Amino acid sequence: MKKLLYILICIILLFVVGCSFNKQVTSSISTFTEEEKNDLQKFAYQSLSNSLKKEIIDWQQEGISGFKSGSKLQVFNNKNSNTKDIKDIQTINVTFKTIEESKFKSINVYLDEKGEEVLGFLKEDK
Structure with missing residues (x-):
């Protein structure tokens, strides 16, 4: 009985520890005016390669959120094909919806907290 209880406690601990390493937190971010949203979307869109731009329906349609x-979350950099881990970095996530024929569900561009620098992007597969 003690052995079974010990095994059960170990399983529960492994589950709790495992879940804590795989969390993503969306946090609130100050509200933006329509002009600021438009500027952030435009800045994020312009940072993408032409091939990714062709995948997007309308760069002004999707949302902006704090993230x-x-x-660990590796994002890609268009300029030098490197990746960057943005774990624990407050970012602005600009999400673009893709065309129906695309193999991606969306393209997410991550900006620094002030919206002045592109940290990288991720393509979400369908």
Whole structure:
């Protein structure tokens, strides 16, 4: 009986620890005026390669949110093909919806907290 209880406690601990390493936290971000949203969307869109731009329906349609990953999150950089981990970095996430024929559900561009620098992007597969 003690052995079974010990095994059960170990399983529960592994589950709790495992779940804590795979969390992503979306946090609130100050509200933006329509002009600020438009500027952030335009800035994020312009940072993408022409091939990714062709995948997007309308760069002014999708949303902007505050985002902070609680786990490792590698984003890609268009300029030098490197990746960057944005874990625990407060970012602005600009999401673009893609065309129906695209193999991607959306393209997310991550900006620094002030919206002045592109940290990278991720393509969400369908």
